[in-house]
Amino acid sequence: MLVYPHSPIDSMAQLVPCSAAFPQPLMQQPNSAAIQASSTLADFNQQQQHNGGGQNFLEVPYAGGQTVPSSPTFSTWNYSPPSYWSDYNRSPPMVIKSEPLGCNNSQTDEIVAASSLEELLDDYTFDYYSDIKDLEENNNSSSSKPITIKQEEQQPNQGHALLRQCLRPAADDYQQRCHLQFLNQIGSAIAALPPAQQQHQEMSIKTEKPANGAYWPNGNPNSAQGLASVLSLVMEQVNEEVRSTCEILGVSPNPSQWSVDDVRAWLLWTSRQCALGPIPLERFHMEGAVLVALTEEEFRSRAPQGGDTLYAKLDIWRSAWNQRSAAAAAASKAATVSTPQMVPTIQVDEPCADMSDLLACWINTTQDLQQPQQSSSNSMLSAGQHLLAVPSPASTSSQRGALSPYSDHTHSGSEDMASEMEEIEEEEDEERAGSSASCRTGQTAPTPSPNGSHIHLWQFLKELLSQPAVHGSAIRWLDRQRGVFKIEDSVRVAKLWGKRKNRPAMNYDKLSRSIRQYYRKGIMKKTERSQRLVYQFCQPYAL
DNA sequence: AAATAGGAGTATT
């Protein structure tokens, strides 16, 4: 049937430079022998230095007058290289592709049924192509052409005031917890839904909370059930937004799978949706896997106007995908495993933890623990159901016991509380890491979590680095821009790596040996003045 | 003593 144009890839594996030749624009001399001679990135860097450059980037001009950094790394991409290398005209992104994994495909069918692209686009609030073009022009030329936002986007109709009013406190709270700026759009997004869907939303509220037939008892969305309904509504809305955007842009719901073009399309779309103004696209010239590894500060520094919003949006996508994978896994597990126990949730003090975790924490902290609600559904759980049935980290780790040798900590008899807590904390790390890693492979299937072992060490390190709140004591950036970082706790980092790769015997000696292999590959290096435990990502990887 | 460096064989994917 329908196939993703960018077939699922082991995303970053493609990034690792191997012995392939560099693309034409990078060749100083069109001499294939010379290229053969410099077959690694390290060689290339050296060659560049000999040429007086010292930079890993060449500026390749493309139609539009601007230059885009091109990296030798691109040479090893075996799928959709950035089209503007040869031709800046991006092919229409609205290629009808498979329904995003696990989505209901009613809307897809609708799209497939549409006789022409134009017909389809008419159904959207604005013309994607002209808008993209506008934005690109806006980004490319120095002339600051104002972006005109259609009235209905800025000011959704004032109906559904009740709904929006109810959403507000919930949204604000979540927003505060996640440092997100986007949720004020959710209310308007709901208001903008077609009547049929609104009805669906309202019905789902009613069925979840049949108490008085009212939406919120006493108009108080802070009551436990009202809260759950609000949250489920928020989650559904997020999922809906993700789903529709996927269809419009023709991208995977899993940001880690995005190609450079997908990232670009998403940025343009999001900046348009959120009226963020021009985004310096050249600074986001990367695959989705790299994009999701960026920290909020990095987003902000790359896009002073709206970088934080982009980050927040992306985080939502990431969370939505994690939730979807988790739900799919839970659904498949439910077929074989019997009722998981609901255990009080441990509060995780992390800015942007998985959304469902966060929301689950929220529910648990604002209500007495309800009886676990068992979903009898054998298909994908609805957002609301999942929310209520979402397992706490503790229960997930016990569920995972069969899957990972590391989640078994029944030996804890002699351990004190602190180390016990630390173990649980690490379980959480593992859990999150596992789910994000399973994203990378794009598998919604129940795959018993070995996907994390697919990750490369340098990716893993960046992952740790991107969570300073969690791992700052083990590894941290010394100079983010230059990609210089320091391993503060070599034992811990090695332990985490070993856990991720299911290598109980991993230690820093072995880990550092792997890092040293990166020298030759041009992924990492020691800093000029070599310091203990300080390494530096080479340029394309430092992004 | 711990970290660094890199050779070499093996395992995993």
Added chain:
DNA sequence: AATACTCCTATTT
């Protein structure tokens, strides 16, 4: 085949 794991010796900090 690529990447990482493992074990190793030698050297540096």
